[in-house]
Amino acid sequence: MCVAFSKYGGLRWRGLMTPCGLRRYSSLAPRSSRPAGAATGGVEEAFDDAKRRAVDQLQRGDVAAALSTLDRLKEAMHAPPPSSPSSRPEPSAHEQHPRREAREGVDYLRGACFLQAGDALAARQALLEEMRLSPENDQAWDLLSRVEEDPGVQAFLKLPADIAAKEPHFALVYDGVVRHTMLHWPRLLSLWQRTRAVCKAGVEGNLIECGVAGGGGSIVMAVAARLGDSERSHKRPSSSGRTVFALDTFRGMPAPTASDVTVGDLTAADSTRWSTGTCAAPADHVLRLAAHFDVSVVPVVGPFGTVPLPPSATCFAAAHIDADWFESTKSALAVVWPRLQSGAFVQLDDYNYWKGCKDGADAYFSSLTEADLGSFPYHRTRRPAWRKVDGNAVYCHVT
Numbered sequence: 001m002c003v004a005f006s007k008y009g010g011l012r013w014r015g016l017m018t019p020c021g022l023r024r025y026s027s028l029a030p031r032s033s034r035p036a037g038a039a040t041g042g043v044e045e046a047f048d049d050a051k052r053r054a055v056d057q058l059q060r061g062d063v064a065a066a067l068s069t070l071d072r073l074k075e076a077m078h079a080p081p082p083s084s085p086s087s088r089p090e091p092s093a094h095e096q097h098p099r100r101e102a103r104e105g106v107d108y109l110r111g112a113c114f115l116q117a118g119d120a121l122a123a124r125q126a127l128l129e130e131m132r133l134s135p136e137n138d139q140a141w142d143l144l145s146r147v148e149e150d151p152g153v154q155a156f157l158k159l160p161a162d163i164a165a166k167e168p169h170f171a172l173v174y175d176g177v178v179r180h181t182m183l184h185w186p187r188l189l190s191l192w193q194r195t196r197a198v199c200k201a202g203v204e205g206n207l208i209e210c211g212v213a214g215g216g217g218s219i220v221m222a223v224a225a226r227l228g229d230s231e232r233s234h235k236r237p238s239s240s241g242r243t244v245f246a247l248d249t250f251r252g253m254p255a256p257t258a259s260d261v262t263v264g265d266l267t268a269a270d271s272t273r274w275s276t277g278t279c280a281a282p283a284d285h286v287l288r289l290a291a292h293f294d295v296s297v298v299p300v301v302g303p304f305g306t307v308p309l310p311p312s313a314t315c316f317a318a319a320h321i322d323a324d325w326f327e328s329t330k331s332a333l334a335v336v337w338p339r340l341q342s343g344a345f346v347q348l349d350d351y352n353y354w355k356g357c358k359d360g361a362d363a364y365f366s367s368l369t370e371a372d373l374g375s376f377p378y379h380r381t382r383r384p385a386w387r388k389v390d391g392n393a394v395y396c397h398v399t
Helices: 022-026 037-060 064-077 105-117 120-133 138-148 151-157 161-165 168-177 187-199 217-233 283-293 325-338 354-368 369-377
Strands: 208-210 244-250 297-301 314-320 340-348 394-397
Touching: 022 314, 022 369, 037 064, 037 105, 064 105, 105 120, 105 138, 120 138, 120 151, 138 151, 161 168, 168 187, 168 217, 187 217, 187 314, 187 340, 208 217, 208 325, 217 244, 217 283, 217 297, 217 314, 244 283, 283 297, 325 340, 325 354
Parallel strands: 208 244, 208 314, 244 297, 314 340
Antiparallel strands: 340 394
């Protein structure tokens, strides 16, 4: 087995695997009987046609064409649901929003495409996204199980024995969130250790995550905070009283701009197949996961900076930003940085992977004035001293 690395590990599956269940999407139920003028019915028919087309392209071996077809569907899935009926003009095709039945299978087919291309880890992430959006899709569950049986995938996901021995609490939480995150274990471990440390040290404030995906990062921070607070108070771990505010559109990534290219080879975001509408999860999925771990996570739904934070989200002891693009990263920092408590930490994903992320962060800090710093209630840190988490993410503390 040949192994290479990219943002998602890039583990290459050289043995092609013919995914099961493709016939389900090439022989979809007859077109909707809705009147031809019904907007939702039209969009569902378009989704069905596009999925049939993607299956045909995949069966012909044209993986690139199939992924392009599915990319357009993911873009449409990112569009917000239409508002209640009014006198507004008929929405465009991009503004129309498909029902869940029409969305089902899009990420399953993306996973099949990634497998045909030999990228098992990308296939796994696409299938996990299918599970979050369409949990009743048995074919996707089956294919996901087969992908995760691959020894190379297992090796990539497995927590090293020495880490598990040193961090037994983290090992238990990791097992519970590994299917609910796009973060590799070193970044989750960093979030765990730093959140636990600032809470144990008594740094005041709640927690915030900008860019949530499946919610695993929010859970890791919440459980680590509970443990850190219990270590400070010498009490049995229970509710820490801290909340994780989980900021996301919960409809997937926004559209990138020309600034959003990879560091080094300057590959455009759109060509990576992880662009508009990908990395999605319903807010209800995150809430169910939080209930399973008995922690407090509050979804804040909308683009960063456009939705008012709850009244209790005034001060943060820990922050995780996984925003990828230039504008998203800059907007997330504008929300987070002024509200950090002295002694807090920030972990920024993709700083060394997406040039837009790095440039967006640098642009935010370059824009700060003395007046801005003077308005910050808890710290006066103008520029972060970034330290590496791994080859991708960085972190810093504020004073």
